[in-house]
Amino acid sequence: MAVNRFVLNGISYHGHGAIKEIPGLIKARGYHKAFVASDPDLVKFGVTAKVTDLLKENDIDFFLYDDIKPNPTIENIQHGVEAYKSCGADCMITIGGGSSMDTGKGIGIVINNPEFADIRSLEGVAPTKHRTVFTIAVPTTGGTGAESTINYVVTDVEKKRKFVCVDANDIPDIAVVDPDMMSSMPKGLTASTGMDALTHAIEGYTTKGAWELADVLDLEAIKLIAKNLRKAVQNDPDGREGMALAQYVTAMAYSNVGLGIAHSMAHTLGAVYDTPHGVACAMMLPIVMEFNQEYTGEKFKAIAEAFGIDTTGMDAATYRKAAIDAVKQLSVDVGIPTKLEALKEEDLPFLCESAAADACAPGNPREASIADFEAMFRKLM
Helix, strand or coil: CCCCCCCCCCEEEECCCHHHHHHHHHHHCCCCEEEEEECHHHHHCCCCHHHHHHHHHCCCEEEEECCCCCCCEHHHHHHHHHHHHHHCCCEEEEEECHHHHHHHHHHHHHHHCHHHCCHHHHCEECCCCCCCCCEEEEECCCCCCHHHCCEEEEEECCCCEEEEEECHHHCCCEEEECHHHHCCCCHHHHHHHHHHHHHHHHHHHHCCCCCHHHHHHHHHHHHHHHHHHHHHHCCCHHHHHHHHHHHHHHHHHHHHHCCCHHHHHHHHHHHHHCCCHHHHHHHHHHHHHHHHHHHCCCHHHHHHHHCCCCCCCCCHHHHHHHHHHHHHHHHHHCCCCCCCCCCCHHHHHHHHHHHHHCCCHHHCCCCCCHHHHHHHHHCCC
16 A cells, blocks of 8 residues: 555534634633734624634734635735734634635745745645644635645736645644534525535545545545535525535545546636636536546445435446436535636637646546547536
8 A cells, every 4th residue: 555644634623603712722822913814705794703702802912814815816925924924913813715714824834934935936835844823724614624724726816827735834723613604604605615525525535646544534525515515505504514514524635635627627717717616616526527437436336325326236337427417416406507608719728728737637537638628618618
């Protein structure tokens, strides 16, 4: 058996009301001022305040940084680094989905590794020497699982591309996964982030780097998502709690084994059209599953069974179709579109080249040519 590395965040808290642990976690470690990274909508709708009010009640000083875009940019991180330095913070709390978490990861890494101040130098596996600043990550979406991963994605606006950074030094010290922080998510965001989590689970389960420890986590996440996403979209508390756990569980796995071309293609759609990441993943996932199906052994059988399908007596072609159809049905049920109106014929060459060059592409179980990418993108037109 090959040597496999598995990186996990050290401590996590789960369940309704878990955010109440945060002030004690900061005080016990002797920190004095928190840099709170959260996106403007969460601030506007009072979600961020659920945490900052606790800080106020416990006399913990903080600085609120909300210069964060849905697809975080190099500039967001650079501005955040300057804000962190000037405000006198000594720890960080990231509140939000992947956008807040990824921005916070970039900021924290540069603060403790100033030689990487050029954000582009962090692309790929950056040889940073020091851990990020002490970080508590509080997810507000049931999808990205960024609170338990060693990855973050940055948009290079100038070059119209996204790049992936993989760094064991960026994983948050503590994850606080409180489903109450997700209760104000609108239906569309709940659906898209939930489908992002499903994409993580299915791609992580079928990637070239998959192995038994990750497989156990990914299969359990698929079961949780199949059972809970529809309920979460209806704001059912049990559904929210199930999705909060599912996104954390699958993130532990994909962070270590990688992803595939559904993510490669979603990254480039996000960079070119600003398509929300979860929506792009959800649209690409069944298309990529169809492309990969003959290169996945019996894994689609397990995926179909995780959706509650009885595969007794099914041959490979039948259970693979059943798995793909179950994913398509879930996506439709939670309101994800199947076509991308913004997609233009003249953009196809750039989209295909970008997807082929993306850091997630090598993990796909089946090699994809430029012509393959074009055929898959065309299915969104």
